[in-house]
Amino acid sequence: MRYLIFSLILFLSISTIAQNTAQIDLDWSETSIFLPNGQKINTLTFTGASLDKKNNWLPEFSLLQKTGSKNDIFSVELLDTEFKLLSSTEKQILQNKSVDNSLKPTIKGVLIRKENYEQVRFIPIRRNKSTGQYEKLVQFKLRFKKQGLRKYSKATNSYVSNSVLQNGKWIKISVDTTSIHKITYDQLIDMGISNPNQVRIFGYGGGMLPKMNSETHPEDLPSIPIYLHIGSDGIFNSGDFLLFFAKGPRKWTYDFNTQEYIHENHLYSNQAYYFISSDQGTPNIISSTSVEPSFTINVDTFDDYQVIDKDEINLLQSGRLWLGQEFDISTNYSFPFNFTNLDTSVPIHITTHLAARSASNTKFTLLSGNTNIGEIDMPSVNTGSYTATYASLEEKHFLNFNPGKDKFEISLNYKKSSPSSIAWLDYLRLNARRKLIFTNDQMAFRDSQSVGAGNISRFQIQDVKPSNLVWDITNQNAIKQIPLTINGNQGTINIRTEQLKEFVIFNPEGSFPTPEIIGEIPNQNLHALKASDLIIICPDKFLSYANQVAEFHRDQDNLRVEIVSPSAIYNEFSSGTPDVAAIRNFLKMLYDNASNDLDIPKYLLLFGDGSYDNKLNSENNTNQILTYQSENSLSPTQSFVTDDFFGLLDDDEGESFGMVDIGIGRFPVNTSDEAKIVTSKILNYSKSDQTDWRSSLCFIGDDEDNNTHMRDANRLAEKVENEEPQYRVQRIFLDNYEQISNSSGQIYPDVNQDINNRVNHGTLIMNYTGHGNENGLAHEHILMLDDILSWKNPNKLPLFMTATCEFSRFDNYRKLSAGEIIFLRDNGGGIGLFTTTRLVFSSPNFTLNQNFYNYVFALNSEGVHNRLGDIMRKTKNNTSSGINKRNFTLLGDPALQLNYPVHKAITLKINDIDISQPTDTLKALSKVKISGAIHSQSNQALNLFNGTIFATIFDKASPKTTRGNDGNPFEYTSQTNILYKGKASVRNGNFKFTFFIPKDINYQFGTGKILYYAAGTDSDAAGYSNNIIIGGTNSNAINDKLGPEIKLYMNDELFSPGGMTDSNPLLLAIVQDSSGINTVGNAIGHDIVAILDQNTDKTIELNDFYESDLDNYQKGKITYRLNDLEPGEHELQLKVWDNVNNSNENNLSFVVSESSDLVIKHLLNYPNPFTTNTGFYFEHNQASRELDVLIQILTISGKLIKTIETTISSAGSRVGPISWDGKDDFGNTIGRGVYFYRVKVRADDGKVVNKFQKLVILK
Known part of the structure; x- marks a missing residue:
């Protein structure tokens, strides 16, 4: 058996010292890659190859092999290799590409859901060092050898069994600066703290959590030591207060390489949070530490820093880089600085980080008054290409600036090279030395120069009073008070400084900032959660809808489901501060705590929209649940958003590196109405129409780029036709249609119509390959907003697979993308989308799309179809590394299973001849009888199956050629001509039907095809038969001269x-x-x-x-x-x-109707006049909507005598009869005469219309 494999999992355990794969053959061809900007790159490829920019677009072979041990290290070697010389055309393609003299396979051990795999990659092209000729590998085997034991990067995290938040009363507070903070006794009482004498503070505030799993993360909420200031009565009561040291959201660390303190702004919050309780035992009071009797270093100056860094502008609305001041209309900004008691003998270290967008080089000048500190050259960027790097980014250090005074200004002047040049300040950071003189009510200090092995530093602080205190705040959880030796107005401390130490000196009677009181939080204990299959992370505003989804999966799928709010996760995993890594760490805890495969979380549903602006810098933001943004923020092809981050759970994974361990989906909902719509879709999907849409797929191919997209779409269609022949495959290739010019360019109105028809008619999966953007698909504007809003397919919702650029850019809060609209669409749209959020490349798209079809119909180890999250996870893990796959996301429920037909329908006889025997040729103008049965997938007859079967008979496959609107025509083969489409009854598992073969068939003899879909009372089935021969004509045809x-x-x-x-x-x-x-x-x-x-x-x-x-x-x-x-x-x-x-x-x-308002016409009752019964009728313009109808019968004087209320649900526009027996509300027969009646109709969108008419009763 031969394998044409890329990204294949071979489920074999390597248990011997050497294990060979089966023979692998590579089927080579030439191809072209089209970048998002339309640039064409010619290269070579083979079936299943990965083409990526990092490999200079040379084809890469990749294989993922499951191994038997997590700890073994393997090497890999190529065996039985067979090479073939490249043709002259192929050599021309490689002319400007670097090709090695030998093949260099790499192997890397990876974990997927705690199971070990070896990943092999290499470029199967070489330049033979003996002959100098280019050669391609066409056949080989791989041998794996054990080489030793692996050392994994192991995270040091451990997990407590219970959170401190599980009991007691808790008050949440916030701070925005790093400093000592003050809370008075009376404030504690106002918070609701019942016993202030037992008050404790928990948390760690501070900067962002690490995004790599191997880095240490805080575990639950540690207790922070506090200082109680108690009056002369010795009792902590009114008039007293506590002090505690809190870290704000901005983080400072010392870089020993650049010898400067660097800062990191918090991407997710402008505050840091802590928690107060008096129910957690005795207070954690700051204790004193001893000082050293002698010292080796004398310190009388210290390091200080200041920074200008505003996070206001995100140039691409993507990534983590946020910029501040814009240099455009104003090209000069000045920034004041004040370093009290500056040590002017030491120059200030200035660091600038600037961005510029200009077609030619520009520069900044850095000034202080009239002093020119230096210049920063800003390289040009390609402003004519939307895929090029948007702006240049430059960091520069200035080490010799000395202002000579405490207060000074630094100015940045931008010199444009053209009016369109524009630039931005990211940050302006200063590191200085100050004299160790105590100022204000608190002063933090540190000294990097004091650090060294065996060092004991004597810190000499001037202007000190005996009442002043010094804390060692190096470790926030173990703050110590250091005895201060006073000599006049000088205080000294002797302390070991083998590591960098941080201190604060303060006046306990001074003025301190007060935290903001957020309020009481409920008890919680996420650390004690048991194993779950599905985790739903949901803001409280959508909780009622999340509960419905959870109950659905518990009842329908027997899944264990937990619903958790983002705020609860932050409370336990990031000290209450929003942080994307807190969500990941919570999931990693569940993952690490799983003692067996069954307890590993399977699915994560993010029940809320996300935004590139994670910190609510803008109005109308949509960050219901945080998003992971890439570090790159300036390259449209390298910057991305991905929910995969939450599923990279093994110890050596994180950021965007690794294999996804859980299936992840997101509901991009922002309002309760949207949450209601999406929830209703999920709950109703499994109950949707049982017709043959469930066994149908549609492939749409764009006509650009030398037919690349139609070619790829056709390959996918053929893959399904060959591997899943029970499904009907339909193709919508743009070049098959007439292209029309209008004021906006070229359009394909018939393509739009056919797509709309296909959606309304129903299809299990709709797959698009080609160009696209947030507004729609293709340059010809197919599948736009008006199309989506016109769909009426509430019971036939497809899954959309869109291999195109940023069709579902859900994190752009300024705009609702076309993909989001499809998912959020009421009364239609899609059940989900496996879709893109940024610019992507055609070749990697195709590889991923191929892998999608490796799993969308595959059965898992339990013999059932994968759920959407499984499909997403396996597709991505078996697609080569790189950014492209991170740009695909699942908008939908990861625990949802598509409406796959459960059983199979088979043909038993044709014209009463058993299918196993040679059957008659089916000829034009002949009547055909077919009988069959419903069987299980294990081929057991299902004699209790009763329902309806939908049968479609196809003529032979035929070659097709497109028009060549934008280039050369594209040729392909498809089987589209339907001879018969009908329904038959299934009784006790058997069915039969008769049909008449049309005169207009292809008279050549060839193989036709039968497709079945059967709907039963509680299950369904699909099947096919492709062993029927169709051709010729019936010489004894009937004589029929009448039309239909x-x-x-x-x-x-x-x-x-x-x-x-x-x-x-x-x-x-x-x-x-x-x-x-x-x-x-x-x-x-x-x-x-x-x-x-x-x-x-x-x-x-x-x-x-x-x-x-x-x-x-x-x-x-x-x-x-x-x-x-x-x-x-x-x-x-x-x-x-x-x-x-x-x-x-x-x-x-x-x-x-001329108006979108509710209109009713032709209101009447019939018969009229009447004696004992009549019916009310009217027409309206709200077809397929639910209408509440109120009919009131009144006397001529206006007295109400009868009220009729009903709800109408109809696909049509005509209502009636609504019957009335001529009696009043008390059941009495009313007298003869003329009466009026009023009809009031209310639509489900709230629109109301009233209309009057009269009737006559004859007695």
Whole structure:
């Protein structure tokens, strides 16, 4: 057996010292890669290759092999290699690419859900060092050898069994600076602290958590030592206060390489948080530490720092880089600094970090008064390409600036090279030395120069009073008070400084900032959570809807579900401060605590939208749940957002590196209405229509880039046709359609229509390959907002797979992307999207898309289909490393399973001949009888299956050639001509049906195909048969000269000619013919065709919208949704052919309401006059909506005598009869005479209309 493999998991355990793979063959071809800006790159490829910029677009082979041990190190070598010389064309392609002389496979051990895999990668092209010739590898084997034991990067985290927040009363507070803070006794009482004498403070505040798992993270909430200032009565009571040292959101650390203190702004919060309780034992009081009797270093100056860093502008609305002042209209900014008691003998270290966007080089000048400190050169960027780096970014250090005084200004002057040049300040940071003179009420100090092995430093502090105190605040959880030796106005401390120490001296009677009181929080204990399959992270505002989703999965799927709020996670895992790593750490705790495979979390649902602005810097923000943003913020092709971060849970993973361990999906909801819509979709999906949409897929291919996208879409379609033949595959290739020019460019209106039809008709998966953006798909503007809003498919929701650029950029709070609209769409849209959030590349897209189809129909180890999260996780893990796959996200429920048919439908006999025997050729104009059965997947007959089977008979596959609108035509093969489409009854697991083969078939002999979908009372089935031969004609055909009978309606069969509709009515035709209806369309002019308003240039082909009635091939129904009709009168003409090529026509007039408001017309009661019973009728323009109807009968004087209330749910626009027996509300028969009645109609969107009419009773 041969394998053409990229990213393949071979589920073999390597248990011997050497293990070989099976032979691997590479099927080579030439290809072109098209970058998002349209640039074309020619290269070589092979089936399953990964093409990535990091490899200079050379094809990479990748294999993921499961091994038997986590601790073994393996090497890999190539065996039985066979190479082939490159052709002259192939060598030309490689002319400007660097190719090694030998193959260099790399191997890396990775963990996926705690199981070990070896990942092998290499470029299978070499330049033979003996001959100098380029060669490609065409055949080989891999051998794995054990080499020793692996040392994994192990995180030092341990997990407590319970959180301190599990009991007692807790008050949450916040701070915005790093300093000593003060809380008075009276403030504690006001907070609700019942016993201030037992007060304790918990937390750690401070900067952001590490994003790599191998770095140490704080565990739960530590107790912070506090200082109690107690009056002369010796009792902590009114008038007393406590002090504690709190870290604010900005983090400072010392860089021993650059010898400066560097800062990090918090990306997720402007405050840091702590927790107060008096129910956790005795107070944690700061204790004193001893001082050293002698010293080796004398310190009388210290390090200090200040920074200008405003996070206001994100240039790409992506990534972590936020900039401040903009240099455009104003090109000069001055910034004041004040270093009290500056040591002017030491120069200040200035660091600038600046960004600029200009087509030519520009520069900054750094000034202080008239002193030119230096210049910063800013390189140019390519401003003509939207995929190029948006701005240059430069950091520069200035080490020789000495202002000579405490207070000074530093100015930045930007010198533009053109009016369009623009620049921004990221930060301006200063490191200085100050004299160790105590000023203000508190002063923090540290000295990097005092650090050294064995060093004991004597810190000499001037202007000190005996009442002043000094704390060692190096470790916030172990703060110590240091005895201060006073000599006059000088205080000294002797302390070991083998590591950098941080201190604060303060006046305990001084003024200190007071924390902001957030309020009481409920008890919680996430650390004690038991194993769960699905974790739903949900803000409190959506909790009621999250509970519905949770109950659904508990009841329907037997999943263990936990719902957790982001704030609860922050409280236990980031000291209450929002932090993306806190969510990841919470999930990692559950992952690490799992004692077996079954207890590892499987799915994460983020029940809320996200934003690139995680810190609420802007109004109308949408960051319900934080997003992980890439470090790169300036390259449109390298900056990204990904929810994968939350699922990278092994110890050596983090940031965007590693294999995803859980299936992740997000509901991008911001309002309760959106949450309600999405929840309703999830709950109703499994109960949606059981028709053949569940066994249908649609592949859309863009026409750009030398047919690359149609080629890729066709390869995917063929993959499904070959591997999952029970599914119907439909292709919408743009180049098959007429391209029309208008004021906005080229458009494909018929493509839009066909996509809309396919969505409304239903398809399990809709797959798009090509160009796209947040607004829609393709340069020709297909699938735009108006299209999405026109869909009416609430019970046929597809999963969308969009291999295109940023179609679902959910983190742009300024704009709702097309993908989000599809998911949030009420009364239609999609059940989910596996979709993109940033710019992506066509070749990696195709590889990922291929892997998607490796898993979307695959069965897992339990023999059931993967859920959406499983598909997402496995697809990504088996796609090569790189940013491209991180740009794909799942908008949807990761624990949801698609509506896969459960059982299989099989053909048993054709014309009473067993299918295992040679059967007659199916000829044109012949009647065919087919019988079959419903079986389980294990081939057991299901004799209790009862329901309906949908059968579609296809003529032979035929070659197709597109138009070549934007280049060369594209050729492919598809099986699209339908000979018959109908329904038959399934009784006790068996079915049979008869149909008539049309005259207009392809008379050449070849293989046709039967597709089945069967809907039972509690399950369904799908199947196929491709062993039927179709061709030739029946010489004894019937003599039929009559065309079909046609009855035309709008919306439903209650419609009357000239009636009213909305702008998107449903065409309904009931057609009947003794020979059956022709849907093949092989002969010119024999299609089922509708013409609207006599526009013969815009005919509507309806072959695919006909379906025969149950157990009757001679009668059926055509249903087709018309879209965006202009208000006013319209006429529709329908022409239908029978199978022997007789035709007939019928016309229907109708009126589209001029307003989107609710309108009712033709209100009447019939009979009128009446004696004992009448019915009320009216027409409206709100088809397919639920209407509340109130009918009130009144006397001529206005007295109300009867009220009738009902709710109408109808696809049509005509209501009635609503019956009345002529009696009043008390059951009494009312007298003869004239009466009025009022009809009040309310639509489900709140629109109301009233109308009066009169009736006559005859007695």
